[in-house]
Amino acid sequence: MIAASVFLQPEHAGLAIHPMDQFKVAPLFGDGHGEIHWYTPTNVTLWMGLAVVAIVLLLVFGTSKRAMVPSRTQSVGEMLYGFIYKMVEDVAGKDAVKFFPYIMTLFLFIMFANFLGLLPMSFTTTSHIAVTAVLALLVFVTVTVVGFVKNGAGFLGLFWVSSAPLALRPILAIIELISYFVRPVSHSIRLAGNVMAGHAVIKVFAGFAGALGLFAFLPILAITAVYALEVLVAFIQAYVFTILTCVYLKDALHPSH
Template sequence: MIKIAFFAVLAVVLLSGVLFSPAHPGLAIHPMDQFEIKPLFGDGHGKLGLFTVTNMTLWMVLAIIGIVLLLVVGSRGRAIVPTRGQSVAEMAYGFVYKMVEDVAGKDAVKFFPGIMTLFMFILFANFLGLIPTSFTSTSHIAVTAVLAMIVFVFVTVLGFVKNGVGFLGLFWVSSAPLALRPILAVIELISYFVRPVSHSIRLAGNVMAGHAVIKVFAGFAAALGVFSFLPILAISAVYALEVLVAFIQAYVFTILTCVYLKDALHPSH
């Protein structure tokens, strides 16, 4: 059965390469065009107050709507035998709750709503970006940097509020030899302020790279004519990988947030 399905898919791909091959094949690949931010109404004149509504605005709003539909509408029944929507919502809730509890500790559970919101927004934005002709808002450093800075400022303020000057113990490695402690303190301080940079670039870079690779293979498919099935197969493989990356990057961003939260609550080495 698996062999039959494989050859059937291969036949469809080959047939599509023959039927939809361009009359004048040419190599024209512009993988970064898909990340261009464009106004939805005219040349930027369609505004809501001081703001210009762009494709990024639209897809971020759609991500928020998707979250509301899943977590609020999908689970409003509170059924003992849950529907599919309620099951997914409960799984997401339990997954993030366990992550916060295991990584940051039980005293961090009070911050669970914010971390859950962060995880779901990134997850929905990533998955919506996999829809053909859509826009991936998390591929832009402008979005991921704001998210990372929110986390950075919050955990820093929380660290000083909870621990006072004792929060600086995060940078003082008391277990190291005394002569090395000042050097390690400088290194720890630099690495701390680099956190929002690595936090944001990791997410935006991985999402952007995957989409650019798919666009490159799509350009090859348009240029190869009857042999377009080769890049189409590659696109299918990369797309499957991107589905996994969409979840993993949301998970990595969230678990790093939990790690930073733990440092704020328990700063001593």
């Protein structure tokens, strides 16, 4: 690739690569130059709606004709159901199973949004911090409310490290408190950052493919490898977001642990 960049000139002079253009929020109607209001349908709205439609098609219509010998769609739905149910039970405990529908919805929405974002000419909603921050804040508020409702003031024991020396406990309590309120920040940035980075890298290599002429096969091979990695990342990031939600829920249900 270094040799190709030295001996070959771009086919178009002044070729510019703008990897972040793919993340622009644009209204579905109009020229896109006007002000976008909160009620304006945008490409983000469209692809979030498509993620919801995909979930409904899988879990409602795909399993409507349930049978002892499941179809492929029913098998996928049952596999995802069992996978998330076991995660919630193993990580957060049996008393967290009542929150399974919420956690299952989070996982499926993020996973389908990630996979839909890998389609050509699509829009990846989970690459926007505005989307992932709302998801993370919903988890944070839910966990905090559950913690105080179930344990009352005992929930504050989550910040008091009783196993530490007495002199260090106030300092550790401040650190634990800061760490707790940073959770939604790390929870949201981790997802958005990983998804955005992968798509930006693919766009950069695509720009190289358009500039290297006969040597375009080199960045195309790189795109193929990165795309395969992004397919894996799409699932892993949904898994990480979900399992962290289970961990936070466990802290709310069992703060003394």
